[in-house]
Amino acid sequence: MTSDNLSVDALLDNMGLQLKSLLEQRQISNPLIVGIRTGGVWLAERLQQQLALQEPIGILDISFYRDDFTKKGLNPSVQPSQLQGDTEGRHIILVDDVIMSGRTVRAALNELFDFGRPASVILVTLLDLQRRELPVQADVVGATLVLGPNQIVKLSGPQPLELTIRQRT
């Protein structure tokens, strides 16, 4: 895939359809959407509108759960996670902008379980960069993208949501 066809709106439309189908298949009627800060939150808001869900989205900041604290230290701009209401026994849709190593998702799952034991978790991600270090797979993926060794992809938003690929500095 190239940067020419990285239209977030088109990818989101497709993800919304995939997600709706998956929810029907699993007979889930009242899921709670949770976005991982920051890009995942923007995408979760859009998916919440597409699925016409009334409940406010949940927000996870996984800074306190990262496994690289011993290497990189604490994120200086950590903000509180916000999950209103009970997550115990709920079907959760966990949304992030990019899945690469799988470590962010692992941290998010750890934090999510500290709020209560969910009935299930569906993982949704805009892009899969396919550089997995942990056995974590997304259920719904907007697109897969293979980056060069010095390239990074960034989602900017929330209005408009745009993807850019640039060289690492």
Add this chain to the structure above:
Amino acid sequence: MFEHNDPNRIQLNSNGQLRHFLTTEGLSRELLTEILDTADSFVDMGAKQIKKVPLLRGRTVVNLFFEASTRTLSTFELAAKRLSADVLNLNISTSSTSKGETLKDTLMTLEAMHSDMFVVRHADSGAAHFIASQVTPHVAVINAGDGRHAHPTQAMLDMLTIRRHKGSFEPLTFAIVGDILHSRVARSQIHALRTLGASEIRVIAPKTLLPRHIEAMGVKVFTDMRQGLKDVDVIMMLRLQKERMTSALLPSESEFYKLYGMTTEKLAYARPDAVVMHPGPINRGVEIESAIADGPRSLILDQVTNGIAVRMAVMSMAMSGQMVEKQLQQSAPAAN
């Protein structure tokens, strides 16, 4: 007495991040705000079923209390446990040093147990700074109160409580009331309030409980409580140590209460939305009237809750600063 000059040379790493927390003096507004922001995230952790995060998992925190303090020790212990650390509480006043072991020997013994952080409370000013200068690199030291010098986590939990209730510091007038002379809390509060941009800081105390040249810290001095409280937004009461009563610094508890105790009548001089704080434990009927301590304008219990969050914030930030420093040293080219 220990030396405690130039605290930031030792308490910050080469990136300007916290690696020990010894004093609020000289820290930048950005760093104090980062402590408050991080603490805010920990306050909201109360919404979780499991009120723990794995940040200090596998780390060992030693609470080294050379001076007794149930409340501070408990909140540091709880903060460390909520960060998933292993915690060892040592009341040194009743153990090693009383058997003749030197402080340095005690530290070396504890380091040999692979401790990662010392939380230090000591009756001598500068003790935490001294320990920070002696410990092995990458062991963090947090000052939990040293002599008359500093009690930075108490000051920061007060700042967090004020920010959560008032939103900001700039437009507010503050009054610190009571035993300013012996108070490490007051010193740390004044440094933090000035850095965070408080509009006006007043100290209110009898002359016998005011340090000489306190005005040099940028505060206005009042010996009359009613004048000092006029139109203030935040009143920070200090604990009066009963032993001061017997050392001729004060005539009596009842006389102190009459002149400097926080009563409903005196509170009326402050702004109608003024709030009252106290670091605890409170002496009811000496520093503060029960109706105020338990009333709607008291933030005393919020201070306790916020104390755990602030201690979690500084412990995780100091550990983080130590680890970043270690990375920097490992990546630096070796000197020939």
